[in-house]
Amino acid sequence: MDFYETINLRRSIRAYKKDPVENDKLDRILNAARLAPTAANRQPFSLIVVKNEQVKYKLKDAYSQEWFYTAPVIICACASPGTAWKRNDGKAYVDVDVAIAMDHLILAASAEGLGTCWIAAFKPEVVRDALNIPDNLEPLILTPLGYPEVIPEPTFRKPLEEMVKEI
Numbered sequence: 001m002d003f004y005e006t007i008n009l010r011r012s013i014r015a016y017k018k019d020p021v022e023n024d025k026l027d028r029i030l031n032a033a034r035l036a037p038t039a040a041n042r043q044p045f046s047l048i049v050v051k052n053e054q055v056k057y058k059l060k061d062a063y064s065q066e067w068f069y070t071a072p073v074i075i076c077a078c079a080s081p082g083t084a085w086k087r088n089d090g091k092a093y094v095d096v097d098v099a100i101a102m103d104h105l106i107l108a109a110s111a112e113g114l115g116t117c118w119i120a121a122f123k124p125e126v127v128r129d130a131l132n133i134p135d136n137l138e139p140l141i142l143t144p145l146g147y148p149e150v151i152p153e154p155t156f157r158k159p160l161e162e163m164v165k166e167i
């Protein structure tokens with residue numbers, strides 16, 4: 001799929017088919033995240049891939065939408081603040097690094113015909129317990145992964161003139 005077509009077709013998917021995700025597709029999607037650029041190439045993130053039904057069900061208490069915890073796969077992107085690059089003034093870039101990796105993953109999923117949905121509004125301590133995440137990592141973003149059951153219409157975007165300033 002053409003790159004711009006991939007961007008145009010991506011949606012937040014909130015209804016998934018039960019069909020499993022093929023391992024070769026999952027590998028390519030995870031590798032897309034691995035190839036993401038990070039500040040000073042520190043690669044301060046790790047990904048937890050959840051396929052186990054019992055573990056997914058535990059995540060219900062972290063984010064209770066049924067389309068989330070019943071999706072065939074759930075991926076949790078964890079930040080590693082202790083290994084990430086910081087600017088001289090102390091500004092931390094770890095969230096930027098994780099977001100870029102996650103966006104690679106999400107666009108790769110879209111190119112494979114799979115659906116995802118960024119999820120930030122979860123209870124981090126519940127995710128930490130369910131996935132045994134150690135203290136040096138922070139669960140930052142979750143996404144379900146699976147074949148879309150319903151593909152929504154595109155959502156509104158501000159016009160370019162409103163967000164771009166030429167000087």
Ligand SMILES: Cc1cc2nc3c(=O)[nH]c(=O)nc-3n(C[C@H](O)[C@H](O)[C@H](O)COP(=O)(O)O)c2cc1C
Pocket residue numbers: 010011012013117118119120121122154155
């Ligand atoms: C950082 C981030 C966090 C988000 N958190 C949630 C969330 O917790 N739950 C949810 O349903 N959607 C979440 N979304 C999805 C947005 O609502 C969605 O991307 C936006 O409305 C645009 O729609 P689209 O993705 O279909 O283009 C999140 C998106 C981003 C980028």
